[in-house]
Amino acid sequence: AVSPIHKIPTVGPSGVITSYLGALKALNYTKDMVQEGYEKYYGRPFKFPMMARWVVVVSGPQLIDEVRKASEEDLSFDEAINEIKYILGPEVQEDPYHLSTVRTPLTRNLAARFAEVQDEITAAFSEFVPATDDEWLSLPAYSTIVEVVCRTSNRLFVGLPLCRDPEYRKLNVNFTIDVFKAGLLLSQFPKIFRPIAARLFTNVDVKIRHAMDLLGPMLEERFARDQKFGPDDPERPNDIVSWMSDYAKPQYRNVRDFTIRILAINFAAIHTTTGGLTNALYDLAIHPEYVEPMREEILSVIASEGWTKAGITKLWKVDSFLRESQRLASSALTLTRRAMRDFTFSDGTVVPKGAYVFAASRATHLDKVNYPNPHEFQGFRFSDMRGDGESTKHQAAGLGLDWVIFGGGKHACPGRFFAVDEMKAMLAYVLLNYDVKLEEGKGRPEATWFGGHRIPDRKAHLLFRKRKSL
């Protein structure tokens, strides 16, 4: 029988799937192919070749809703990224208690831990952006911000002193890239060879053991402490180790498993947040007219709330600026899923078992139906809408059929509230403490694309000058 995949319309160079090299080349055009499919087949699934396989893309609220609501037995997130289980071990998917930890106690404790997060932002910027008020300091934007984000996020995750340990930081900054490379490599092997290929050809196990050496003493001490005083100990630290201990079954309460979960959370957190903030700073540098209104908002909120989580929540303009920056810097695809059995969309399209399914992200965020003048940067687009009586809507950390930066449904990013609060606190810190500009004569740095992934320019510099009047 003919596979139902052939009934789905195709975009991109035809016949390319037959040639591996052709499909690899198509990696450069992913965003353009998705855009083309979006315009031609809006509201209907279409397909294009990626890495020598077909991927199906959906657009429009109806189909995006069907993807986000589909069960794991129909469209699976875990299977779509199943290389992870060969890299980090099957436990992370079999019992993903670390996700519950991020979703619930981590998010709930943001207010209680905010002062420390803020303290780390101050300390990290002082170290990594030591600008003075008489000269511009030129720094590579991405690699500077990634240090600030890694330290700040880990102040919340594992606390002092580990969050400042250069070895621990370097390991976590690089781990995402190690896993990404390993995943790409493993996806080229048939399933049965993946476990052995993971051991033979990737360095991930070495990295895990290194991380166990770094985290081990702290984790051992905490396990012992829990044994002795129990979970109601009033002195028990309020951090990810305690939260994971509350969620993990006994067989997972050991150094190796906790280390892998902490690495996995860092994997999901660091480069995503760094990309978001780097883009926002590029946008700030090319749209200086937003600086003063945001400074005013921040100063007035701090005057009434101080540097608190409640204050951060009130920064509507900063929130809006970040969302607008992320909207224009979206990757091509989101809602990564794989069909576990033939799956039928409401328009009758059948996606065969094994096919990959995505939702168009960038094209959705650049559709004038969703966002008038979609290519224009309007930093206060969302705060203005909230001002019109929709005060709880249009926030950067929200989810929606027209706002899929954090995915959707059961797998929607559990770290999104922290990610947005952290980016807001950092952007506010930069606004109050520095002036920022791009290198003379250069426009907004161009992103590079890897398949559907948009990667901010990693070499571009930003110039910082300490503000005088505070």
Ligand code: HEM
């Ligand atoms: C701007 C920053 C971030 C962006 C854009 C982002 C985006 C995403 C997206 C698109 C997904 C997949 C959702 C889906 O397919 O439905 C995801 C999953 C995830 N994110 Fe984030 N994320 C960010 C920051 C963070 C942070 C700071 C953390 C941790 C504190 C985190 C933890 C996770 C985890 C653990 C998952 C996997 C969820 C699962 O397996 O069900 N993310 N994120």
